[in-house]
Amino acid sequence: MATTFETTEVEFDTETGVGYLTLDRPDALNALNSQLRSDILAGLKELEGKNSEADGIALRAVIMEGAGGNFCAGADINEFSDASAGDQSDRSHYETIRNFPAPVIAKISGYCLGGGLETALSCDFRIAHEEAQLGLPEVNLGIIPGAGGVQMISELTSPAVAKEIAMTGEHISGERAGELGIVREVYGNGFDEAVEEFAKTIASKPPLAIQAIKRSAAIASQTGIEEGIEYDRQQFKPLLSTEDHKKGARGFAEDDYEPEFKGR
Structure with missing residues (x-):
């Protein structure tokens, strides 16, 4: 609608x-x-x-x-x-x-x-x-x-x-x-x-990771690559604990598994 x-x-x-x-x-x-x-x-x-x-x-x-x-x-x-x-x-x-x-x-x-x-x-x-x-x-x-x-x-x-x-x-x-x-x-x-x-x-990609990538690119463009790299470091570990990461890792390991990402 x-x-x-x-x-x-x-x-x-x-x-x-x-x-x-x-x-x-x-x-x-x-x-x-x-x-x-x-x-x-x-x-x-x-x-x-x-x-x-x-x-x-x-x-x-x-x-x-x-x-x-x-x-x-x-x-x-x-x-x-x-x-x-x-x-x-x-x-x-x-x-x-x-x-x-x-x-x-x-x-x-x-x-x-x-x-x-x-x-x-x-x-x-x-x-x-x-x-x-x-x-x-x-x-x-x-x-x-x-x-x-x-x-x-x-x-x-x-x-x-x-x-x-x-x-x-x-x-x-x-x-x-x-x-x-x-x-x-x-x-x-x-x-x-x-x-x-x-x-x-x-x-179709994990939305939390997509948001972080968009923000990372903006930081690198606006303030410089060093600040962008630091942002990436800060975001990497929290994303490892998301359900989307677990599903993505399973999809990578198992050919018959198609992950459905939920943004959490």
């Missing part, structure tokens, strides 16, 4: 643990306005509430996509006259995605530009249709990407690639984004099925 906000829709599969967050302003190419930013946060909060097995299974992964064939065409230029609404330095939903406990997968089709690309870059994984159009066109308005687009592309690829994308303001195809390493995989036919399959693969 779907939960509908003004500009987003949320669904949750109680069998797989995969949640779905759809940006739903198709007439505006899902451009980010203040309402959509707020509803992204509301949708993520709704999904984070699926943190028990009361409905069958806890939240394991989230697919974020856009309605109408476009992921998100960027910030709504109609709000640029309002300094607070159009301010790309308002990073609340980007940070919430990055810090969300479950992995978030951006399913990129159509336009994925400006703040839309920064939203996708904030996700843990990006899978694109080969004909998707990605870019940071802010330079054409005399501004820069204000929510970390240059930084995130630099981290994924290189500063040279980030500068070229941001300085030219040109669109690149999903296929080219895959070649550059901005997206994980690129598909034409089978795009929908591939995203679903990847989400289910992540969702």
Whole structure:
């Protein structure tokens, strides 16, 4: 059953643990306005509430996509006259995605530009249709990407690639984004099925370990590898005592045993 906000829709599969967050302003190419930013946060909060097995299974992964064939065409230029609404330095939903406990997968089709690309870059994984159009066109308005687009592309690829994308303001195809390493995989036919399959693969893994891995990667990125290694040390021993670890160890040792991880 779907939960509908003004500009987003949320669904949750109680069998797989995969949640779905759809940006739903198709007439505006899902451009980010203040309402959509707020509803992204509301949708993520709704999904984070699926943190028990009361409905069958806890939240394991989230697919974020856009309605109408476009992921998100960027910030709504109609709000640029309002300094607070159009301010790309308002990073609340980007940070919430990055810090969300479950992995978030951006399913990129159509336009994925400006703040839309920064939203996708904030996700843990990006899978694109080969004909998707990605870019940071802010330079054409005399501004820069204000929510970390240059930084995130630099981290994924290189500063040279980030500068070229941001300085030219040109669109690149999903296929080219895959070649550059901005997206994980690129598909034409089978795009929908591939995203679903990847989400289910992540969702099938022990959720406590997945959460720790996501946090570990964030620490290494934000503060440095030494702090990341220390975090890994601190998390390793407690995870050894979980039921999921015991099931995983049994599955490794016994070919005919298929573990079902419960997040405990």
